Amino acid sequence: MFLTRFVQQAYPQEIKVFWFFFSKKNILPFAALLLAGAAPCGTAVIPNSIGQAPPSPVTSLNPLLSSSVANNQLTELLFRPLVWIGQDDRMDAARSLAASITPLDGNRRLRVVLKPWRWSDGVPVTADDAVYTWERILKLGDLFAFTHLGGIPDKVAAVHAVDEHTVDFVFRAPTNPDWVALNGLSNFPPLPRHAWGDLGPDDLWPRQTDPSLARVVDGPFILTELHLDQFAALVPNPLYGGAPAHLARLVVEFMEGSHPLAALRSGELDMTHVPLALWDADKRLTGFKAIMLPEPFGYTCVIYNFSNEAVPFFHDARVRRALTDATDQKTMVDVVYHGLSHENRMVVPVVPPTWLSPAARSGNLPVRGDKVLARAELEAAGWHTGADGIREKHGKRLAFSVMVRADIPERMELLQIWQSDLRSVGIELSIRPVTTMQIEASLSCGCSSWDALVDGNTIAGIPDGSGHFDTGGDFTGGYSDARMDSLVRASVEEPGEQGLFAYEDYAAQEQPVTILPQGGFPLLVANRLGGVAEFVNPQGFWAPEELFVTDEGCLRPDGGTRR
Amino acid sequence: MPDILPAGTLHDAAILAEARPPAARVLLDLWRPLRALAALLCFSFLGPFAWRQDFSHIDARAVLSAPSWAHPLGTDVLGRDELARLMQGGATTLSVAAAAAAVAFVLGLTYGLCAGLGNAWLDRALMRLLDAVLALPSLVVLICFSALMQANDTAMALLIGLVAWPPLARLVRNEAAALRHRDFILSAQQLGAGPAYIAIHHICPAMGRLLAVNATFLVADAILSLTSLSFLGLAIQPPRTSWGQLLGEGVELLALHAWWLVVPPGLLITASLFAADSAGRALLFGRKSA
Amino acid sequence: MDGVSVALMRHGRLVPVVEDLSLRIGAGEMLAIVGESGSGKTIAALSIPRLLPADAVTTGQIVLCGDTLGSLSAADMRAVRGARIGMVFQDPLAALNPSHTIGAQIAEPIRLHLGASRAESWRRAIDLLAEVGFSEARLQAHRYPHQLSGGMRQRAMIAVALSCGPQLLIADEPTTGLDAVLKHQMLDLLVRLQTERQLAVLLVSHDLSLVRRHADHVLVMYAGRTMERGSKSAVFAAARHPYTAALLQAAAVLGRPPVAIAGHMPAPELQPPGCRFAARCGFFQAPCGMSVPPLHKGETECACFFPRSGGAPAIPAERLDAPAEKAAGLLNVERLTVRYRISLFGDRLAPAAVDGVSLSLAKGECLAVVGASGSGKTTLGRAVSQIVPYEGSVILDSVTLGQLRGPARRAARRRLGIVFQDPASSLNPAMTVAGLIAEAIRLGGTRNSATIRRRVLDLLESLGLPMEILSQYPSSLSGGQAQRVAFARALAAEPDVLILDEPTSSLDVSSQAVLLGVLRDLVARRGLSCIIITHDVAAIAFMVHRFAVMHCSRIVEVAPKEIFLRAPRHPHSAKLVEAASSA
């Protein structure tokens, strides 16, 4: 420990902690791995927040205290959540810490059986660790980053350990088990009580970037170096219960705002995002392959400010439907995403199609992107074409402004297409590019300084509307509708998907927000790096244990099938 | 955004006193930059009458197409005609730059005059405040004010003006402090002229050339700031744009070898800077300073 | 120099500035080229070491001790400059590099041409400084140009020129900016060096009093051509060319007012046919306008078809009678002290520029305040006209000016007009002449543009200024014209007292003469009470009623003109009068 203290003093700014993970206790299991021939080999350097644009800084290693994707991509590698969401937005059995989840006595209790995994210091992961996490959440109160998601902590009465590997979640009222499992338990990682001890908010908060709290982990990787605003270096955790990692060293470089393409071509990075326009660049650049990551499970939408009297027309569902109908999503997909995206007018994402209601699957939706229908809806709502082609009603013009963050080019382009579409149906849109901070501050301020703004929304688990479209929900500009409230409550409390489909179809009718198509993430990957296709899940979290390199004398673990 | 101090405080006595260039030579030097500036203004403001394309018309079929008869300078990421966007961008860039230069000029001049001609304590206080403002990275000011303003052209001009005035204030203060002891000022005071009269009728005209030179440099720097601002995400309201944004978008797609998105805006920015800069230098070296 | 002509490139056209100049200087002799400013005398001097701009064209032969300089290559010419030709320029402060010590600037050419070592060249530099009159030269060698006084700087300049023992020394207006006493000391030094080192000296100057006392030969130039050439005694005694005669009359001589030459010199571009002085010559006849007169032989070689004989006609010295009786005291100055705040720690310690001066000025009286440069006379002028803060009191018409504030103070200051030394800097370059004078009137409160216009025209007429300069800018006026416009501005305010700070020192001979004429008329006829601050006693001697001599910030002697000129009591006054009477 002296060495660490010395290093921290000598290099206060480089919080470099080299501790030898070949400590006596874990040399044996590592040797076993070697014998099995699948020894971890090679180093890969990848930029942070692959699968989520734009890159943001890594500021915390504590899984309970920060909801930013950049942090969670790292914490998910260190502390495995009970439920890991797979490519089809359902529970991924192999990577989840929970072996099984069974609802009991009329959906009032949820029994979770843990897999026999061990912490990186050899101590087994027990149900008591899950109870320890629950105690931390209660202590953190509002500081808990994922509060209200999946009913944790407000809908949960108590959590107690039944035996060494089983833990029960007792609810105040019957709740939909899928919703709790996918939305709640996916952000609920057991924490090492023996390593952390009884830490309250005043200890956890200041030590968010203290690597000593990230030494005892149960995930596939151990953190060896963390240089803020530079990179984090990880090595495989020999005692990880799941599929062992192929790489001997994974480096995550923090690339905020820079041009990674040049870094890729000079060999410093092994993969990077590319602008959609460069999607087919791999034909030109030799030595790289283009891989398309699926869209994140969520949607990009225009949120309206219902508490702003200057734009009362948003309260009229017909106007909202017209706004969606007027949107020529085909042009948007072709021009902005070069055909690599899907038209979507539903609050439930189309990809993966897991949660689509029968009506949505068959395609007969109240809104189909038909300008004629849009004009009819507007005329019905009393908005008649004025002198300059813009519709008017009681002397008020149908015009509003939309705020958008200027650092995502695709959103600016989508809005400019939407602007010309709306103009063709008689609605005047002016676009205000602003900083990201201004958008988030406006969303939660409930003030009338904005008419509409564009924001992205990633859904953790089931695309329910709770906390969003129900009255008092966040991030919807103050939308509230009695029928919507009852449907949302139903989708959360009753088991099965009927409640969800009813809410889904009513939302398509209400169009509380206008959905815009969302693109996938074109990646350019160096040929030496493999296993990239499945390593990002719909929420944008990573499973880099899949990654492997084919040079530096390493063998191809998959026999050459995976890309 | 490079703040480069213009060369206003240079003195220039010709080696052979008899061969000093008369005023006529100044017009000769000014002609080249004025001609370039006139060309740019025509291109930006009169161009749209000649080239009828609508700069905001989105054409899905012609995305990133190379220069052709339909689009002499090719099209951008949304298939809009690049030439039309350059013209509209020019109009915005030049008008915002001129407005920003005006804002910075007025602020800098009044601040400098108050500091230069006021009593010793006022001068000391104002100069210390100016040092603090100069030491403040312009970036912090930009970000803090950008959020406060409704993002339209006047706000953009105000923003750039607010950041650009301190160097001019320092220059005006030094020049005024030097001029106030000159004989022709003492002679005017002796004839009973009050401080305000002296500032307006004697100090400003005597600094005339320095102010003209720096006005042109302010325009040049404003054009540059507008370019850098778009990089920080404080952009002009779409679908309108500025040369800086076009250059930024073009540079992003450089790997596509879409030269028509990078070269024209780059050339236009360089040309406007050349025009503003050499106009300033012609004024500076034309006639002997006051 | 034999038949040398120089043409300079002006806006793309070659303009002849010097035509057919021929002269010869022997070792140990001094030849002076005299003429008004703009006559091309400086260009002629600079053509010898070829210090003209690259696009200048020089024809004719220049021979230095047998070697023709024209045929030398650039490198050889560089070897000649500094080694065999030394140059002394007009303004020593601008001509010396501000960031090098004077010792280093002297040692540099020695190291370059004579290949001496650093220590050796430093030692020779110190010897040279001693030779040109520096006391403890070893210490002074480490000082910088701005730390020396005007005279010492010029001596250092001479040391630089003589560093490699040149054969020819060219001095271009070496004494401008120096006061009368220093001027003569400087020329004495040059003459001493000239004889000791058997040096050929080419002096370019417009100060005839210097040339009369020190030069061996004289050459008079006008608009680029040689008017007259000959030995000093011949030229000064029997000036055969009308221009030389007119020049001699224009020079200020004790007891005789200067007579101005009408008109002004043609610009080099105009090239009028025939004799260049024809337009202003009092003895103009037909042939003068047709062809250029060649140099006639005689006591002096003179380029004129009708050379005159018998020198300049004597003009009777006008007697200016003192004001009838002691008029009422208009302006009283009591125990006036001015201290400049130099150091930060209180100004008690700062030396006083003006120490306890008391003066009085009667109505219609013209008082001269004379003294060497640095004696504080300019500061006194500025203190009296309330420009500089002072202790003590200044009372004008029984009103103590010191206590007034705001508009009252501004009105009181208007009653004290002031004219500064350098005309170019005392006029706002961005205003026309009409604007400048009209402003002075308007500031007095008159608004009606008709009356303003009439008063401007009156002022122009009374100062002898042509109408067409009304629309011109100060930068395009000649020195004399600019100073008269400054006069007009001061007079426009109808001041009770006019304070003139060295009005003539930056003007050449003819402009000086014109200005003094105007001043004499104002004092005599208008009864303008004024204080003239100058170091040139001769120039203002005839129009002044009383003299006050300042020395080291104090007034050492005040006396009426007759007594002062005949029997100055204080030694410093004696030196001033002696310097003036030798002209």
Next chain:
Amino acid sequence: MRAACGRMAARGAEAAASIILLVTLTFVLAHASPGGPAYAIMGLKVRPDTVAAVDHQIGADTALWLQYLTWWKHLLQGSLGTSYLLNQPVTGLLLGYAGRSLLLQVSGLGLGVILTLAGGIAHGKFYDTRFGRLLGAIEIMFYAMPGFVIGTFLALLCAGLLPSSGIADLHHAAPSLADRLRHLLLPALSLGLMTYSGLARYLAEGIAAELRLPYTRTALAKGLGPWAILSRHVLPNALRPLITLLGLSLPALAAGSVAIESVFAYPGLGWLLWRSALSHDYPLLIGGVLLTGLATILGNLAADMVNTILDPRRLYA
């Protein structure tokens, strides 16, 4: 000599006043724009009650003037507080970033000064000739390219040859010194070109003006050649305004390098200031501005001192 030192002491006292004003200005400006640190800390989807909890935890919920006074109390105790975003002591962070930024600034400035001297002297000597005008055009071309354009150009130009991101090749656990220098080359060259484009023009004009002064004619009269005059007499006098300008352009260098630092993902002070301004990380922002402010004012003092030493007219006032 005494007057010069007296002046320096006065300048020092005035510099302290400027620093206090600078901190107050930054404090007010930072709090003026909408949003708060909570949004940046918790990522973008934050509920109002979480914002309140976070503000309370980091002490950002008290009155503005109270926060201002506590900041000064901490400063007097020698601590600059803790960064809201990174939860690290600000002093430690600043030293690390400032160290790297200094390395970039010094190497960038070094390259810039070399380019400026070469370009400026050539342009100044042949000021009115065709070659001079060509150099002028080159200077304006680089002046017209803002930071991120120069950076991106260079990055793509040498994409294969030179690294263009971060400060070392992360494939090796312990990157070699040569590797770190290779990573420094492109950002330093970009910064150098930006400095060159402004200063060379200024130096050229300085040299052209000095060449017109009478003391160059005296040097000619002494028989010195054109290059000797330039190097021994004109250059020392022409460099002084350049040094003043270098002192003045330090804040621009810190701000200007934001573009360079973000294009090359170089974790320097400029980029840290930009990010902390965007994410309302007040302690880090004010600490950073204090550092750049100190550097600028010390830079001006140093430039003034160097000029006083170089210029005898001011040393022996």
